[in-house]
């Protein structure tokens with residue numbers, strides 16, 4: 356598995372006229388497990404942690420590396436290995452039809468439009484979306500759209516998939532479907548989620564509260580810690 360490393364990383368943002376606010380306190384973590392969940396209350400800092408992994412957020416101090424590559428210094432190389440799945444798939448589905456959207460993901464790795472079309476259709480078939488290949492992405496259900504967004508990410512052959520609340524907008528059946536797809540990946544998964552059932556199926560669970568890591572361990576330990584925070 357790849358190694359995601361946060362080395363004394365902190366993130367601060369300016370508060371207009373009032374100095375700075377720390378949205379992630381100094382954090383050191385080495386993540387090598389296949390499936391790592393990040394849980395915590397709204398606004399605690401989970402997305403900030405996730406976005407550091409592909410450079411969408413930059414550390415104010417410290418370093419983030421993926422397999423030894425610094426996310427800021429070697430940003431382009433890191434982004435080629437880290438796929439990012441957003442809560443709202445609309446953030447990443449930009450082409451008119453499903454097959455064109457997957458082709459866009461393949462533009463760097465598969466040269467030649469015919470080969471790219473063929474590969475894109477294979478990717479869609481692998482996710483049960485082949486019959487929607489020529490449909491508008493807007494005609495898909497929420498679950499299908501999230502699946503398509505994930506297919507697009509996987510088409511780039513990342514070694515790490517970061518998913519930021521990928522099931523938050525979905526109903527139970529689609530949550531199960533996307534959860535199953537994510538937890539079955541061969542890639543390393545960093546999953547930000549409010550779904551404790553999904554977190555429970557990961558190998559390691561990190562709990563964030565008020566901008567800091569307050570628990571980090573097995574799902575049973577970490578979820579118990581989180582629920583004790585919520586219930587007090």
Ligand SMILES: Nc1ncnc2c1ncn2[C@@H]1O[C@H](COP(=O)(O)OP(=O)(O)OP(=O)(O)O)[C@@H](O)[C@H]1O
Nearest residue numbers: 368369378395396397398399400401402403404520
């Ligand atoms: N660029 C920014 N400028 C100012 N404040 C920010 C910025 N990015 C995040 N924040 C604040 O930092 C805090 C942590 O945000 P973050 O999105 O990491 O939380 P989260 O745990 O993912 O929340 P949620 O579960 O609601 O998605 C929030 O209070 C948010 O408003």
